[in-house]
Amino acid sequence: MAVIRDFAFQGMQMLLVLLLAPLLTGFVRKVKARLLRRQGPPLIQPYLDLIRLTRKDVVLADNASWLFRVIPYFVFATTWIAASLVPTFRSGLMFSWSADLIAIIAVLGSARFFLALAGLDVGTSFGGIGSSREVMIASLAEPAMLMIVFTLALIAGSTQLSTMSAFMNSPEVGLRVSLGLGLVALIIVAIAENARIPVDNPATHLELTMVHEAMVLEYSGRHLALIELSAALKLLLYVSLIACLFVPWGISPATAEPKLLIVGVAAYAAKLAVGGILLAVFETAIAKMRVFRVPAFLGAALMLGLLATLLLFVSRSF
Amino acid sequence: MVVYALYSVAALLALAPIAILLGASARATVAVYGLSLVVTLILVIIALLSLFGYTTASSSVTLPLGLPWLGAHFRIDAVAAFFLVVVNLGGAAASLFALGYGRHEHSPQRVLPFYPVYLAAMNLVLMADDAFSFLVSWEFMSLTSWALVIAHHQLRENLRAGYIYLLMASFGTLALLLSFGLLAGPDGNYAFDAIRASHPSTGLAALVLILTIVGAGSKAGLVPLHAWLPLAHPAAPSHVSALMSGVMTKVAVYGFVRIVFDLLGTPAWWWSIVVLAVGGITAVMGVLYALMQRDLKRVLAYSTIENIGIIFAALGLALAFKAYGMPLAAALALTSGLFHVFNHSLFKSLLFFGAGAVLNATGTRDMEKLGGLIHRMPHTSFVFLVGCVAISALPPLNGFVSEWLTFQAILLSPQLPSWGLKLMVPAVGALLALSAALAAACFVRAFGFTFLGRARSTVASGAKETDGFSLAAMYFLAAACLIAGIVPGLFIDALAPVVQSLVGGRMPVQTGVEWMSIVPIAESRSSYNGLLLMAFMIISGMIAAFAIHRLASDKLRRGPAWGCGYPDPSQATQYTADSFAQPIRRVFGTVVFRAREIGDMPPPGSTAPARLTVELRDLIWDTLYAPIALGVAFAAERLNHLQFLTIRSYLSLVFAALVFLLLVLAIWP
Structure with missing residues (x-):
């Protein structure tokens, strides 16, 4: 019985992230539009886009290989898995131990690895430029992320997300310098990983500064729908990650009674809304960087992460 | 057991005269590689039996060879058994690959006699139980691999590679010779047992450590002693490249582990700082070099340097924990390093085989002339992709597991009391994280420009899939990468006796853990399950494909590439490997x-x-090697005129030397 219940919670989480992800993207777009005094598209526009895209034929470039056709499914599957392993409304889910935070980061790394290959498959210069810049950004964002993971793991004494989240919720944590540094670094990494302003612009096309969009330029129809959905899931994942580590209040622990779940879901929705608004405000307030300013931006995250880890090596109380 | 292993090695040695007798015929190729395959498989079985302790027979043998008062000692303990598995598994795969690949060899008589001897020499290094046999086997291994490097001696660059390799190999052996000399002491106790029993003083041990890092490190490719590696490894025929990169560097790691963890006694804490620093720098430098190369095999060779760096960083951590008497943490760090030894031997061999298949099909290793091979060599490209994912440390394959274990070991290191280590370990952690991310970029580039896109030359557009033997070897390695990735617990448990004998502790037993997860310390701390992760990926990918194809559209049209409305049919408008690396170069x-x-x-x-x-x-070349080469040339120039003296001058020189030596003797206390 307990197994079935645990299984149901895991399934609920998978469905929840899948269903909420486009809404979050739509919400950020809406808030941005309102900040610019525009009406903006309706909140459900991303869903409509996805449905429209899946109904269309795929137009495949003549020399696209089998890999090009498999990659959207792979990227979607890995991102979905990763998003389902981050605690959202309830921690200690059935399969939460199958991958710790380092593994979740690496799973996202797999998705990026294949997406960068997809950019090179057709052999256009746009795909190449996108992949090339994506791996450059990743080569700094990934180590920065790992240093943040080290910081948090040293504080919590675990790399297991559920344990970390529970520890962050306990009074033992207190205010720490390293946590502050880690939070700033994590936000920088999250912005870069999700191709948001100032690193990349998700709304742009036909511009030599685009990174992520250039890489997936050759995709169409259902393939493009999956890639867009993966991007939305990734945004949701990072917001959930920041929420479960730095504002873990409200996540119902594995042992809690079912009625606490409602609190968990409500808290999660509130956190997503706040995260979305903050992201929209930040993006509206700042201009996009030149591509070669990005390494300095991410290098700052890497240094902050390293500094936070060093502090913790010096003393556990920092 | 060691007797049978020695018989097998003798069989390998006996293959050399057979190869010479058969000459350049096709039969010779089949005979040498076929028999090498059989013998290496037997050796794998012997090594596995020894590793799992199924053998009760005495595992030590003394042959009346070598120094008359010493004899040649051979022994297989757990450490040797593990490395024997790595060497012979790689040897078996290379022999299988060469059954197909070797048929295209222009001058097989330059490769065939040396190949089995090279395999035999690597086995002998691992089994040697005294310094004399160790060094002889080591040098034997260097010389046979040197002969294989210059097999294609018509190319000038191969000759240069061979020359530099020979110099560096001699230098490395010299360092090891001195290191063993110091270990053996003035009485010349060359047997490993005697060395183990003696306890060198602190200063002496430090000197031995440095000499070992230089000696074993130059063979393994530690920066800055790596200069020969990216020249020599690609120059050899591809199956030998695979052996050199995938296997011989591991024999060098064995040499380091044997001396530093086993013979040298209890480590001092600062040893680990040296090893950690060298390892971390090697990892990042190796992958940065790899990203700048166009030659596919050279990319792989530099990536070997990177992986050796990761292995040495893990070994350094293990040394630190061992020095402070933390056997469990030391066991975790050492297991991660040794598991990476095993993993790297699998995927690096696989990648070199793939590069060999491409070289055979197209005649070029230049990535700027390749491209689009995924359409013409589907199997090769698939297994090469598996190798690329594995080496980029991405789940669910094996490269990630050893990397993950290393990170877990790093997370234990705040417990180390030394301040130097407290500052060093996070820095090395950052370097390893950086090298992992750059490795992914490097292999996106290696795969993307070799196999994807449009053919960049006519040789690439006319390529044909490689033969069955080569594919069988590559599929075997790819499957091994997958298995080691999804059930790593089995491999960690197999490493337990090795780790136990070196650091006196072991990781918790993994085979009983639910769902075949791995739990290095405790479940609340960290766990990873590659099998489950892969199952999730497959299931959710299938669900997505099924749902979309059923509920929405499954129609597909082919058309010209979109390219933002500016498609250009010329293949020259594609991105190049150089331009791909440009942002990282910048x-x-x-x-x-x-x-x-x-x-x-x-x-x-x-x-x-x-x-x-x-x-x-290349700053290392410019600042380290070029001045030395200049200095040697200058000294040779100066000393040259000593060859043209008159007989009177020579006589007076001899007389002066005699007087000088007598004086020294007189003054010597």
Whole structure:
């Protein structure tokens, strides 16, 4: 019985992230539009886009290989898995131990690895430029992320997300310098990983500064729908990650009674809304960087992460 | 057991005269590689039996060879058994690959006699139980691999590679010779048992450590002693490249582990700082070099340097924990390093085989001339992709597991009391994280420009899939990468006796853990399950494909590439491997390589083409090797006129030397 219940919670989480992800993207777009005094598209526009895209034929470039056709499914599957392993409304889910935070980061790394290959498959210069810049950004964002993971793991004494989240919720944590540094670094990494302003612009096309969009330029129809959905899931994942580590209040622990779940879901929705608004405000307030300013931006995250880890090596109380 | 292993090695040695007798015939190729395959498989079985302790027979043998008062000692303990598995598994795969690949060899008589001897020499290094046999086997291994490196001696660059390799190999052996000399002491106790029993003083042990890092490290490819490796490994025929990169570097790691963890006694804490620093720098430098190369096999060779760096960083951590008497943490760090030894031998061999297949099909290793091979060599490209994912440390394959274990070991290190280590370990952690991310970029580039896109030359557009034997070897290794990735617990448990004998502790038993997860310390701390992760990926990918194809559309049309409305049919408009690496060159290369881009734009009105030249400097070569080479040349020039003296001058020189030596004897206390 307990197994079935645990299984149901895991399934609920998978469905929840899948269903909420486009809404979050739509919400950020809406808030941005309102900040610019525009009406903006309706909140459900991303869903409509996805449905429209899946109904269309795929137009495949003549020399696209089998890999090009498999990659959207792979990227979607890995991102979905990763998003389902981050605690959202309830921690200690059935399969939460199958991958710790380092593994979740690496799973996202797999998705990026294949997406960068997809950019090179057709052999256009746009795909190449996108992949090339994506791996450059990743080569700094990934180590920065790992240093943040080290910081948090040293504080919590675990790399297991559920344990970390529970520890962050306990009074033992207190205010720490390293946590502050880690939070700033994590936000920088999250912005870069999700191709948001100032690193990349998700709304742009036909511009030599685009990174992520250039890489997936050759995709169409259902393939493009999956890639867009993966991007939305990734945004949701990072917001959930920041929420479960730095504002873990409200996540119902594995042992809690079912009625606490409602609190968990409500808290999660509130956190997503706040995260979305903050992201929209930040993006509206700042201009996009030149591509070669990005390494300095991410290098700052890497240094902050390293500094936070060093502090913790010096003393556990920092 | 060691007796049977020695018989097998003798069989390998006996293959050399057979190869010489058979000459360049096709039969010789089949006979040598076929028999090597059989013998190496037997050796794998012997090694596995020894590793799992199924053998009760005495595992030590003394042959009346070598030094008359010493004899040649051979022994298989757990450490040797593990490395024997690595060497012979790689040897078996290379022999299988060569059954197909070797048929295209132009002058097989230059490869066949040396190949089995090379395998035998590597086995002997691992089994040697005294310094004399160890060094003889080591040098034997160097010389046979040198002969294989210059097998294609018609190319000048191969000769140069061979020359540099020979110099560096001799230098490395010299360092090891001195290190063993110091260990054996003035009485000349060359047997490992005697060395183990003696306890060298602190200063002496430190000197031995440095000499071992130089000796074993130069063979393994530690920066800055790596200069020969990216020249020599690609020069050899591809199956030998695979052996050199995938296997011989591991024999070097064995040499380091044997001396530092086993013979040298209890480590001092600062040893680990040296090893950690060298490892971390090697990892990042190796992968940065790899990103700047166009030659596919050279990319792989530099990536070997990176992986050796990761292995040494893990070994350094293990040393630190061992020095402070933390056997469990030391066991975790050492297991991660040794598991990476095993993993790297699998995927690096696989990748070199793939590069060999491409070289055979197209005749070039230059990535700028390849492309689009995924359409013409589907199987090769698939297994090469598996190798790329594995080496980029991405789940669910094996490279990630050893990397993950290393990170878990790093997370235990705040417990170390030393301040130097407290500052060093996070820095090395950052270097390892950086190298992992750069490795992914490097292998996106290696795979993307070799196999994806459109063919960049006519040789690439006319390529054909490689033969069955080669594919069988590559599929075997790819499957091994997958298995080691999804059930790593079995491999960790197999490593337990090795780790136990070296650091006196072991990781918790993994085979009983639910769902075959791995739990290095405790479940609340960290766990990973590759099997489950892969199952999730497959299931959710299938669900997505099924749902979309059923509920929405499954129609597909082919058309010209979109390219933002500017598609250009010319293949030259594609991105190149050089331009792909440009952002990374700009971020890291300006410091590490003093990279400069020189644009040459003709004046307005001129029809001359514009040129963009990239200048990269190898600072290590320029600052370390070039001055030494200059110094040697200068000294040779100076000493040269000693050859043209008159007989009177020579006689007076001899007399002066005699007087000098007598004086020394007289004054000597």
